[in-house]
Amino acid sequence: MKGIVFTEFLEMVEAAHGIDLAYELQELPGLASGGVFTAIGTYDVEDFLIMLELLTERLGTSMDDLMKGYGEHLFGRFVVLFPDLFLGKTDSLAFLASIEQTIHAEVLKLYPEAELPFFDLAYEGETLVMTYSSKRPMASFAEGLMDGCLLYFGDNRTFTREDLDGQDGTRAVFRVR
Amino acid sequence: MSEAGESPDRAELEALWLRRLQRERAARKQAEFLIEAKSRELYEANLELSAHRSKLERLVVERTRELEEATDQAQAANRAKSLFLASISHEIRTPLTAILGYSELLTREAPKERHRQGWVRGLRSNSEHLHSLVDNVLDLSQIEAGELVVIMESADVLTLTAEVLAALRPMADRKGVGLTLKCEGPIPRRIETDPLKVRQVLINLVGNAINHTREGSVSVVLSRLGSPEVDRARLGFCVLDTGSGIPREMQAQIFESFVQLKKSGGRPGQGAGLGLSISRRLARLLGGDLEVESELGRGSRFTLTLPDEGQEVAEVVSGEELQDLAWAESSPAIGSASLLHGRRVLVVEDGEDNRRILEYILGAEGGQVRCAVNGQLGVDAFLEAEREGEPFDLVLMDMEMPVMDGYQATGRLGELGCKVPIVALTAGAMSTDRQKCLAAGCAAYLTKPFSLARFCETLNDLLGAQEPTLAESSSLPVEGGRGQSALGDQLPARIINAYLAGLADSAQQLRDASARADWGVVRRLLHQLRGSGGSYGYPEITAASDRCNGSLEDESTRASAIEEFARFLESY
Numbered sequence: 001m002k003g004i005v006f007t008e009f010l011e012m013v014e015a016a017h018g019i020d021l022a023y024e025l026q027e028l029p030g031l032a033s034g035g036v037f038t039a040i041g042t043y044d045v046e047d048f049l050i051m052l053e054l055l056t057e058r059l060g061t062s063m064d065d066l067m068k069g070y071g072e073h074l075f076g077r078f079v080v081l082f083p084d085l086f087l088g089k090t091d092s093l094a095f096l097a098s099i100e101q102t103i104h105a106e107v108l109k110l111y112p113e114a115e116l117p118f119f120d121l122a123y124e125g126e127t128l129v130m131t132y133s134s135k136r137p138m139a140s141f142a143e144g145l146m147d148g149c150l151l152y153f154g155d156n157r158t159f160t161r162e163d164l165d166g167q168d169g170t171r172a173v174f175r176v177r
Numbered sequence: 178m179s180e181a182g183e184s185p186d187r188a189e190l191e192a193l194w195l196r197r198l199q200r201e202r203a204a205r206k207q208a209e210f211l212i213e214a215k216s217r218e219l220y221e222a223n224l225e226l227s228a229h230r231s232k233l234e235r236l237v238v239e240r241t242r243e244l245e246e247a248t249d250q251a252q253a254a255n256r257a258k259s260l261f262l263a264s265i266s267h268e269i270r271t272p273l274t275a276i277l278g279y280s281e282l283l284t285r286e287a288p289k290e291r292h293r294q295g296w297v298r299g300l301r302s303n304s305e306h307l308h309s310l311v312d313n314v315l316d317l318s319q320i321e322a323g324e325l326v327v328i329m330e331s332a333d334v335l336t337l338t339a340e341v342l343a344a345l346r347p348m349a350d351r352k353g354v355g356l357t358l359k360c361e362g363p364i365p366r367r368i369e370t371d372p373l374k375v376r377q378v379l380i381n382l383v384g385n386a387i388n389h390t391r392e393g394s395v396s397v398v399l400s401r402l403g404s405p406e407v408d409r410a411r412l413g414f415c416v417l418d419t420g421s422g423i424p425r426e427m428q429a430q431i432f433e434s435f436v437q438l439k440k441s442g443g444r445p446g447q448g449a450g451l452g453l454s455i456s457r458r459l460a461r462l463l464g465g466d467l468e469v470e471s472e473l474g475r476g477s478r479f480t481l482t483l484p485d486e487g488q489e490v491a492e493v494v495s496g497e498e499l500q501d502l503a504w505a506e507s508s509p510a511i512g513s514a515s516l517l518h519g520r521r522v523l524v525v526e527d528g529e530d531n532r533r534i535l536e537y538i539l540g541a542e543g544g545q546v547r548c549a550v551n552g553q554l555g556v557d558a559f560l561e562a563e564r565e566g567e568p569f570d571l572v573l574m575d576m577e578m579p580v581m582d583g584y585q586a587t588g589r590l591g592e593l594g595c596k597v598p599i600v601a602l603t604a605g606a607m608s609t610d611r612q613k614c615l616a617a618g619c620a621a622y623l624t625k626p627f628s629l630a631r632f633c634e635t636l637n638d639l640l641g642a643q644e645p646t647l648a649e650s651s652s653l654p655v656e657g658g659r660g661q662s663a664l665g666d667q668l669p670a671r672i673i674n675a676y677l678a679g680l681a682d683s684a685q686q687l688r689d690a691s692a693r694a695d696w697g698v699v700r701r702l703l704h705q706l707r708g709s710g711g712s713y714g715y716p717e718i719t720a721a722s723d724r725c726n727g728s729l730e731d732e733s734t735r736a737s738a739i740e741e742f743a744r745f746l747e748s749y
Binding site for chain 1: 200203205208357
C-alpha cells in the first residue's frame with residue numbers, strides 16, 4: 001500500500017489523539033516496516049491493519065468505523081494535496097466514474113508498481129454501480145473515501161453499499177445516485 | 178528534583194525520543210533513497226529516449242535518402258519513357274506523313290500513270306514500314322514487361338536458316354547483293370529453341386546486312402563455338418557482310434533502342450533503330466546472345482549464339498546437302514497457299530469488307546468459301562454443312578462480333594465436338610490476346626491486318642500436318658517472312674472498287690448511328706473500317722478510324738469527329 005496512506009493516517013491520529021499515541025502505533029512489534037514510513041514508499045498493508053487493531057482497542061471503536069472515518073478524512077487531504085485532480089470537476093458521480101481513467105492513471109504514472117483497488121463500473125438507469133474488488137478487506141475504507149467525495153462535492157447524491165463474497169470486505173457493490 | 182529521582186524518567190524519555198529521532202532519520206533516508214532511485218530511473222529513461230530519438234533521426238535520414246533515390250529512379254524512368262514516346266512518335270509520324278501526303282495527292286488529282294505508280298509504291302513502302310514499326314514497338318514493350326512468351330521446341334537449324342535466306346533473297350536480288358549459306362565443321366541438326374524468335378532475329382540481321390551492303394555479298398555461317406567438351410557448347414549463326422562497317426564508338430550503342438547508323442550520305446537508315454535492340458533481347462531470352470565485330474569500310478559480323486547442350490552433332494556435307502538447301506532457298510520458303518485447293522473454309526466475320534477480301538483471297542487459292550456475319554450464324558453454318566455431309570476443313574473466326582463473339586462461337590463449336598481447326602483473327606496484338614484465343618479453343622491466331630504470308634504459314638502448320646498436298650503453282654505471289662503488309666495491290670480492281678464504293682454507305686451508317694447516339698454501333702463500324710482499311714491497303718482509313726474512335730470519349734467533339742471521318746470516307 002502506498003506510503004501516503006500510512007503517513008496521513010499517523011498525522012490524523014497525532015492531530016486527534018496526540019503524538020504519543022501516534023508514536024505508540026509506530027513502535028508496535030510485528031510491523032514489517034519497523035514503523036518507518038514515508039509518503040513516497042510502499043509498505044505492507046498488514047502494517048496498516050496492525051496499527052488499526054491497536055487503535056480500535058484504545059478508542060473502543062469498530063474496525064469498520066475507523067476505516068470509514070479515515071477514508072473520509074483522507075479524501076479531504078487529497079483535495080488539499082492534489083488540487084489538479086479536482087480542477088473543473090463539479091459532479092461527484094462523474095468524478096467517481098472517472099477514477100480508473102484519471103486518478104488511478106495518475107497514480108500509476110508516479111508509481112507503476114502500485115497495486116490499486118479495481119472498480120468495475122456500470123449504470124442501472126441513472127444509478128452508477130461501482131463494484132469494488134481488492135486483495136485487501138478494505139471496502140469500508142472505500143466507503144469512507146466515497147463519503148468524503150460526496151461531502152466535498154456537496155451535490156446531494158447518496159449511495160448504498162452491498163457486501164459480496166462472504167462479506168469479508170474484499171468485494172462490495174456501491175450504488176451511487 | 179533529585180538526581181536519582183529524575184534519572185530513570187529522564188533516561189527513559191531520552192531513549193524514547195532517541196528512538197523517535199532515529200525513526201524519523203530512517204524515514205528521511207528512506208525517502209532520499211527512493212527519490213534518488215526515482216531520479217536514476219528518470220535519467221535512464223531519458224537516455225533511452227534520446228537514444229531512440231537519435232535512432233529515429235538516423236532512420237529519417239536513411240529513409241529520405243532512399244526516397245530520393247527512388248524518386249531519381251522514377252524520374253529517370255519517366256524521362257526514358259518520354260524519350261521513348263518522343264522517338265516513337267517521331268518514327269510513326271515520318272511514314273504517316275508520307276502516307277497522308279501520297280493519299281492526298283491520289284485523291285485530289287488525276288495523276289499520270291507514271292506518277293500514280295510511284296505514289297502507290299510510296300504508300301505501300303511507308304505502310305509496310307509503319308506496320309513493322311508497330312510490330313517492333315509491341316515486341317519491345319512485351320519484352321520489357323516480361324510478357325513475351327518463348328515456346329521452346331526442337332527446330333531444324335538448316336531449314337530455319339534457309340527459309341530466312343529464301344525470304345530475303347528477293348530483297349538481295351533487287352540490290353544485286355549475293356546471299357550465301359555455309360557450314361563450318363560439324364553442327365547439331367536440331368536445337369531446342371523458339372524457331373519463330375530465331376527467325377525474327379535472323380531476318381533482322383540478314384535484312385540489316387543486305388541494307389548496309391552496296392556491293393558484295395552477305396553470308397550466313399553456321400558453326401559450333403567452343404570445344405564440345407565444354408558444358409556450355411553454343412551454336413553460332415554468323416551474319417557477315419561486306420558493307421560499310423560500324424565505327425568502333427557506335428558498336429556498343431547499336432543494341433540500344435532508337436539508335437541507328439546513318440547511311441552513307443548522312444541519311445539515316447530505314448527502321449526505328451529497334452531491330453537490334455529487340456534481337457539482342459530475344460537472343461538473351463533464348464539463353465544466348467548477340468554480338469558484333471566490325472571494321473569500318475570492310476564490313477560487319479553479327480554473331481547470334483544459342484545454347485545447344487546435349488544435341489547430337491553431325492557434319493554437314495558441304496556439297497550435296499547445301500545444294501539441296503540452295504534449291505530449298507529458291508523455292509517458296511513458306512508452305513504453298515494451294516494447300517487450300519478444294520478445301521471448304523468457313524469465314525465468320527462481321528465486317529463486310531474483311532469478309533469480301535477473305536472470300537476473294539481464299540477463293541483465288543482454290544478454297545470453297547462460305548461466310549457468316551456473326552458467331553451464331555457461323556455455328557449454324559457449321560452445323561448445316563455437317564448435316565449436308567460437306568463439312569468444313571477450316572474456320573476463320575473474327576473474335577469481336579455482335580450477337581455472338583468469336584470466343585463464344587469457338588467455345589460453342591468445341592462443345593459440339595468440332596475437330597476442325599479454328600483460326601482466330603483479331604486486331605489485338607498483345608500476347609494476352611493470343612492466350613485468350615488459344616484458351617477459347619482456337620488452333621492458331623492471326624492478327625489483322627490479314628497477311629497472306631502469315632496465313633500460309635499457319636495453314637501449312639494446320640492443314641499441311643493433316644494431309645500433305647502436292648504443291649501446285651500458286652496464282653498469287655507468295656511472300657515469305659514476317660511483317661508482310663496487307664494485300665491491297667494484289668487484289669483485282671473490281672474488289673477494291675467495291676470496297677471503295679461501300680465506304681459512302683459506311684459513312685452514312687456512321688452518321689445515322691451518331692444521330693441515334695448509338696455508340697455501340699459507331700464503335701463496331703469504326704472497328705470494321707479499321708480492319709478493312711489495312712487489309713485493302715488503305716492504312717490511312719485505319720489511322721482515321723483510330724483517331725475517330727479515340728475522340729468518342731469526348732461528348733463535345735464526337736459528333737463533329739464522326740462527321741469529319743464520314744466526309745473523309747466519302748472522298749474515296
